Amino acid sequence: MQRRTFLAATTGGVATALAGCLGAGGSDGGEGAAVIGETLTLTTTTSTFDTGLLNAIHPDFEEMYGVSVDAVPQGTGAALETARNGDSDVVMVHARGLEDDFMRNGYGVNRRDLMFNDFVIVGPADDPADIEGMGSATEALTAIADGEATFVSRGDNSGTHTKELNLWEETGTEPGGGWYQETGSGMGEALNIATQQGAYTLSDRGTFISQRSEIDLVILVQGPIEGGPAILANPYGVMAANPGVHSNANYDLAMAYIGWITSPGAQEAIANYRINGEQLFFPEAVSEDPNFQQYVPEGWSSNE
Amino acid sequence: MLLESVVQTVPAFLDLPFRDGYLPSIIYVSLYVSVTAVTLSTLFSIPVAIVMGFTDFPGKQFVKAVINTGMGFPSVVVGLAVLFLVSNQGPLGEFELIFTKQAMIMSQFVLATPPITAISLAAITGVDENVRDAAHVLGGTRLDVAVVVLKEARYGIATAILAGFGRAISEVGSVLIVGGNITSADGISKTRTLTTAIQLEARQGQYETAMILGAVLVVLVLAVNIVVIRLGDQEVRL
Numbered sequence: 001m002q003r004r005t006f007l008a009a010t011t012g013g014v015a016t017a018l019a020g021c022l023g024a025g026g027s028d029g030g031e032g033a034a035v036i037g038e039t040l041t042l043t044t045t046t047s048t049f050d051t052g053l054l055n056a057i058h059p060d061f062e063e064m065y066g067v068s069v070d071a072v073p074q075g076t077g078a079a080l081e082t083a084r085n086g087d088s089d090v091v092m093v094h095a096r097g098l099e100d101d102f103m104r105n106g107y108g109v110n111r112r113d114l115m116f117n118d119f120v121i122v123g124p125a126d127d128p129a130d131i132e133g134m135g136s137a138t139e140a141l142t143a144i145a146d147g148e149a150t151f152v153s154r155g156d157n158s159g160t161h162t163k164e165l166n167l168w169e170e171t172g173t174e175p176g177g178g179w180y181q182e183t184g185s186g187m188g189e190a191l192n193i194a195t196q197q198g199a200y201t202l203s204d205r206g207t208f209i210s211q212r213s214e215i216d217l218v219i220l221v222q223g224p225i226e227g228g229p230a231i232l233a234n235p236y237g238v239m240a241a242n243p244g245v246h247s248n249a250n251y252d253l254a255m256a257y258i259g260w261i262t263s264p265g266a267q268e269a270i271a272n273y274r275i276n277g278e279q280l281f282f283p284e285a286v287s288e289d290p291n292f293q294q295y296v297p298e299g300w301s302s303n304e
Numbered sequence: 305m306l307l308e309s310v311v312q313t314v315p316a317f318l319d320l321p322f323r324d325g326y327l328p329s330i331i332y333v334s335l336y337v338s339v340t341a342v343t344l345s346t347l348f349s350i351p352v353a354i355v356m357g358f359t360d361f362p363g364k365q366f367v368k369a370v371i372n373t374g375m376g377f378p379s380v381v382v383g384l385a386v387l388f389l390v391s392n393q394g395p396l397g398e399f400e401l402i403f404t405k406q407a408m409i410m411s412q413f414v415l416a417t418p419p420i421t422a423i424s425l426a427a428i429t430g431v432d433e434n435v436r437d438a439a440h441v442l443g444g445t446r447l448d449v450a451v452v453v454l455k456e457a458r459y460g461i462a463t464a465i466l467a468g469f470g471r472a473i474s475e476v477g478s479v480l481i482v483g484g485n486i487t488s489a490d491g492i493s494k495t496r497t498l499t500t501a502i503q504l505e506a507r508q509g510q511y512e513t514a515m516i517l518g519a520v521l522v523v524l525v526l527a528v529n530i531v532v533i534r535l536g537d538q539e540v541r542l
Binding site for chain 2: 046054070071072086187210211215246
């Protein structure tokens with residue numbers, strides 16, 4: 001968002017002129033200075049933030065444009081809601097269904113597929129529901145439900161929670177009862193709670209890897225990266241807030257950001273980001289093949 | 305920028321798993337936001353407490369009840385209220401306050417004002433009637449009486465301000481919502497406070513780091529309390 005508006009409102013035009021000069025580094029308002037000194041507000045999911053990815057790659061963007069990025073980790077549902085209220089310029093989230101609603105309602109524009117990793121079902125090493133190595137995520141969840149083994153749900157309308165609910169829907173089981181615990185917490189907290197209770201949970205691989213040393217859980221059902229079922233894929237998308245809905249959105253900078261993060265350089269930086277030697281995110285923005293579905297709500301066609 | 309230079313020296317004594325400048329910057333943001341909010345609260349609350357302590361007006365009991373209820377406001381609710389206010393959809397949207405320290409100061413102001421007002425009021429009304437009477441008898445004007453009463457009540461008022469400060473600096477719900485817990489990519493805090501940093505570490509399972517930050521917070525509050533009490537003592541000697 002343009003903080004300069006705030007300055008202008010509080011301290012008058014002089015401050016604005018000053019801020020402009022400072023921001024432009026003495027140049028007299030040339031074209032290159034248009035975004036310098038501005039702030040981009042990015043609302044995002046906890047997994048991109050808590051894994052340290054954003055802090056690792058953002059300095060490159062900030063240097064390139066002379067701007068700063070305010071990354072607000074919120075969970076996918078909240079990140080989109082913040083943008084709906086016009087308080088965010090760009091969103092990076094991982095729940096295609098929610099992203100599609102966001103676009104259909106006119107709040108988001110210029111969506112790009114950004115990167116992916118996958119979800120894994122993790123649980124205690126002794127595996128009371130005996131799901132280890134199952135090739136199907138739905139079978140594993142059914143076994144957990146049948147055995148009434150403790151399962152920790154994020155319960156926070158995040159991308160991971162949305163995926164979990166979709167999986168339960170696939171199994172045809174309505175989760176409930178004492179064994180199913182909605183915690184309303186972030187991924188890291190949910191992993192901690194699952195550790196404390198010897199429970200199962202669904203986690204994105206990135207957060208699980210980045211916290212593996214702190215928790216006492218093992219991967220029991222792999223996602224597609226390690227040959228598991230495709231249903232556990234975890235794609236991340238990035239899109240700009242629609243300046244036609246919220247005129248205060250910093251659309252120029254949002255598009256610069258999307259352009260940068262889907263560029264070969266930034267995509268390589270994402271691929272090279274590792275924790276304990278393990279890759280957390282797999283870039284997918286740069287491709288020879290066209291993928292028109294990334295720009296529109298899934299399944300949309302012009303005949304609609 | 306005395307505050308900034310002081311907080312720079314704090315972490316030199318500790319060996320912590322943070323990047324350079326991270327801890328000083330979150331201490332700075334915590335203090336900046338809470339001290340500003342409590343200062344504003346105090347400037348608002350003390351006059352209110354004085355007026356309420358020295359005058360009677362219809363509905364006074366009701367106002368008292370409202371203030372006392374305010375002491376129990378959940379910080380998350382206050383955070384949501386301030387969010388509606390400063391969101392770009394809200395009445396103050398044009399000022400672009402969301403995810404700024406200013407928004408955090410607003411919510412902490414709302415949180416700190418009720419305890420400061422209520423405890424100050426209790427301190428003022430708690431001054432012995434004999435003291436007021438004596439001041440009157442000695443020929444004091446209303447203003448003189450007020451000054452005497454305030455002097456007598458100063459410890460209670462200091463306690464009120466410290467209670468407000470304690471509420472402000474230790475709350476996590478509202479600053480998380482309106483501040484966004486933001487650091488820049490180089491690890492310098494923009495709206496991350498000690499409390500939201502603790503929340504973040506706990507979320508990531510880094511309980512030890514969270515405890516260290518908690519200890520820093522306790523030491524900080526203790527230091528502020530000592531400073532304020534010292535100032536109070538000096539005043540007595542004057």
